[in-house]
Amino acid sequence: MFLNHFEYFAPKTSRETLELVSRLGNKAKILAGGTDLMVLMKAKAISPEYLIDINGVEEFKGIVCEEGKGAVIGANTKLAEIQFSEELKAKYPALAYAAGEVGSSQVRHMASLGGNTCNASPAADTPIPLVALGTKVVINSLSGERELLLEDFIQNVRKTNLAEGEMLTNFILPEPVPQSACRYTYMGRRDAMEIDIVNMAVNIELETDGETIKNVKLVMGSVYPRPLVSKEVPPLLIGQKLSEALIEKAAEAAQGEAKPIDDIRASAEYRREIVKVLARRLLKETYDAAKGV
Amino acid sequence: MKKLIELDINGRLYEVAVNDRDLLLDVIRKKAGLFGTKKGCGEGDCGACTVLIDGKPELACLKLAIACQGKKITTVEGLIQEGGALHPIQQAFVDHGAVQCGFCTPGMIMSAKGLLDRNPKPTLYDIKHELSGNICRCTGYKRIIEAVQAAAEVWSKEGVK
Numbered sequence: 001m002f003l004n005h006f007e008y009f010a011p012k013t014s015r016e017t018l019e020l021v022s023r024l025g026n027k028a029k030i031l032a033g034g035t036d037l038m039v040l041m042k043a044k045a046i047s048p049e050y051l052i053d054i055n056g057v058e059e060f061k062g063i064v065c066e067e068g069k070g071a072v073i074g075a076n077t078k079l080a081e082i083q084f085s086e087e088l089k090a091k092y093p094a095l096a097y098a099a100g101e102v103g104s105s106q107v108r109h110m111a112s113l114g115g116n117t118c119n120a121s122p123a124a125d126t127p128i129p130l131v132a133l134g135t136k137v138v139i140n141s142l143s144g145e146r147e148l149l150l151e152d153f154i155q156n157v158r159k160t161n162l163a164e165g166e167m168l169t170n171f172i173l174p175e176p177v178p179q180s181a182c183r184y185t186y187m188g189r190r191d192a193m194e195i196d197i198v199n200m201a202v203n204i205e206l207e208t209d210g211e212t213i214k215n216v217k218l219v220m221g222s223v224y225p226r227p228l229v230s231k232e233v234p235p236l237l238i239g240q241k242l243s244e245a246l247i248e249k250a251a252e253a254a255q256g257e258a259k260p261i262d263d264i265r266a267s268a269e270y271r272r273e274i275v276k277v278l279a280r281r282l283l284k285e286t287y288d289a290a291k292g293v
Numbered sequence: 294m295k296k297l298i299e300l301d302i303n304g305r306l307y308e309v310a311v312n313d314r315d316l317l318l319d320v321i322r323k324k325a326g327l328f329g330t331k332k333g334c335g336e337g338d339c340g341a342c343t344v345l346i347d348g349k350p351e352l353a354c355l356k357l358a359i360a361c362q363g364k365k366i367t368t369v370e371g372l373i374q375e376g377g378a379l380h381p382i383q384q385a386f387v388d389h390g391a392v393q394c395g396f397c398t399p400g401m402i403m404s405a406k407g408l409l410d411r412n413p414k415p416t417l418y419d420i421k422h423e424l425s426g427n428i429c430r431c432t433g434y435k436r437i438i439e440a441v442q443a444a445a446e447v448w449s450k451e452g453v454k
Binding site: 002003004005006007008010031034035038039042051053055080084100103104105106107109110190191192193 | 312313314316335336337338340343349350351352355356357359360404407408411421422423424425426427
């Protein structure tokens, strides 16, 4: 298993990186953790002519998590840093948990949050809670900067909204509103190095009475070419207090929206069944967390 | 075209000529001549090639050697103590019979080192979770976990590094 021949660049600043990204265009790939990229290159699925290693660029790393101001996470922040960050665990437990369930310990120390998004695998862990949290991505190029909701950024299997000459540099997470909670769960065959059969995140915000649902977002992964934000669940639950009957109805609605495929990990039929199971569990868990139970 | 780079492996500087595409694992084994680190799947799934890079467990089979300049690489050979004694984790693996064929052992030990450096008092769940990227074909997991628990006890008593 050899890699193809390529030319290696290791820029030190974001400016240098953007110049390389602009000049080399689609012939180049950005190397962050390499846990997806190297595997694809070894399998000869891709053969980039240039690799731009961004691990020497400090500006692309780090977590800034201020009281009342949400969080900004650099695209090349390693998943292990997110998993172990006390600030993120307190404020965004769904994200810290999802980051801790990616691959293995070794993979999490190498792989980056930006890579997990830009690889655009439909089964990726971290984009699901990030979408549920309303995360925006910051996209940079020599000609400037733009922001986009993450749910609009990932478009299809291995396809993102990035144009030639652009790269993802930051994630902006909004401050969680009071009386809200976001949780993440997944189903896989084993604990490590598996690819999720179904994964899901739910974000619930309650009215001041602490019981009525003001807002809800349910996001599913592994059942659609990109993270699937449920359109049918919110109208069923908003303005209601969660009951067993409502949970059942919402879970069935999510199940109806999921469009999974048959593959080596699971059949579409099984996946649809699991969507319902996870939705039931996760709606209850998130609702209780939002209530502060 | 080959480039001459310096790699810090176990505190010793190795000057090696590499191609951009050469992997750290191959350089450690073939150019530095350190055969402790094993090549298993070559795809990052099995953990046999685990080494510490700046103290963090990483997969040498997915890491470009050229990207490791200026970093501290530790392989299983680097754990040896003064006077040639085994590291407490290695000793615990011997004492608990946690080695069968031995192929996964260096990776297991490096993952355990990464875990104990960060968290010297891991729970059973912590050990299982952090070592789950290391596969043992002999399936001797129970004793491996016991060995890491035993090493953790020595660690917190004696503060080994």
